[in-house]
Amino acid sequence: MTEDEGPGDGVPDVARLQRRLAEFAAARHWEPYHTPKNLAVALSVEASELVEIFQWLTPEQSARVMEEESTAHRVRDEVADVLAYLLQFCEVLGIDALTALSEKIDRNELRFPAK
Template sequence: MSVAGGRPDAVTDTNDLAGLQRRLADFAVARDWGRFHTPKNLATALGVETAELAEIFQWLTPEESARVMDDEATAFRVRDEVADVLAYLLQFCAALGVDPLDALSDKIDRNEKRFPVT
């Protein structure tokens, strides 16, 4: 069994989208959080986490925002908030039976038709 990220509890096949969704579901089940993970609550939590990500950039100039990953502490905050946003989005999709990759692919298809290259 190969190990990912140096963590003995994380095998490489759990770092794909479905594997991460399983880990999130298992984490919530083990803590009896399922009753809180309704679509409404997950959508609200997703909005809160997105706002926390936006807060990092709130008063930065465009140039400063482009260099945000140069500062180790700020880069950690960005990665942490990205993880929170993605976790809640994946849990939201699981709660409603939405395949996020299919949804994105369908949206790109629609946008390619809506915004053709000129």
């Protein structure tokens, strides 16, 4: 089990990952820069870098993007960057990301009922 995994399941724990990100930033004295605005901007930049990988691909090519290791590595890195900034953003504002997502799914199920 790595230090990010929950007990007994081998799945990374969101709270532990957030704690590691906070400790990483603190060790580098980055907290003054980790304002909600700055983190939202950084999140947008990283999401744009993810989009850039797919920019000129056809739908078929985009569906196979993980087949080539060099491209797959770039996608994984950008996904990690997006998630890292999102988790840091949530930490700074006191948002539980999983609860927010669950509540949003609940609202969407009411808004868009299955036929």
